[in-house]
Amino acid sequence: MTPDDIVDPLRPLQRLSDALRDTIHLRPGAQRDITPDIAQLLGTWRWAQSLDPAAPILARDLVSLCNHLDALTQAEPEPIMLADAPRIDRWCAAVVDNLPVPVGVVTGHPRLRKGARTMTSPLIRIALDKGWARTFSRYNLLGRPDRAVLAALRAKGRLRADAQFFNVPIAGGWT
Structure with a gap:
């Protein structure tokens, strides 16, 4: 995925979900040909559902x-x-490892240090x-x-050098 692949920046994975559904329904067996970014999401999803993330991929999982x-x-x-959500300051949206992610300075995260x-x-x-974003794991205040x-x-090596900015249009005020 590149920033140009993001059709709706307010719902950046929607196109991916739609394409994945089309693949499942139009090409039997294609579920084994998923990209690493989908495999990462699928592994997380399986783990959250108490399933084996390394088991063979089935259409029902997708x-x-x-x-x-x-x-x-x-x-x-x-x-x-939102009251308990972490806050991301000095943030922007990026495509990292073929997935859209917010990057920035976080406070109030349950596992990360302040700042x-x-x-x-x-x-x-x-x-x-x-003033919020929904990621795969939680809501975040912006x-x-x-x-x-x-x-x-x-520059500090915290993100891959090929991480790319993508523009999220401002649709209102900031919190």
Whole structure:
């Protein structure tokens, strides 16, 4: 995936989910030809469902992953979910290892130290006007954007050199 492949930057994995569904239904056996980025998501999904991430890939697993991605794309967070959500400041959206991710400085994360410069799990949906993003693993609050964080993380070796910025259109104010 490149930034040019992202049709809807507010739901950057939607096209991927749609294409994966088409592959499952149009080409029997094609589920074994998935790209490493999908395999990574599928492994995480299987682990979260208490399944063996290394087991052979079945069409039902891919359908289940697509259903999960679609549900995350359509869900609105409850206020309690945002109250405990980590906050990402000085952030931007990037494509890293063929997946769209927010990168930036995080606070309030359950496993990361305050002020850690990091990338999140893959970006599923972003609501700039409401100040939140849904990644594969959790909701995140969004602080001020800063495209320079991508170059800083690449320069320090925290991101691969081929990580690319993609533009998320501003659809409202910042929190």
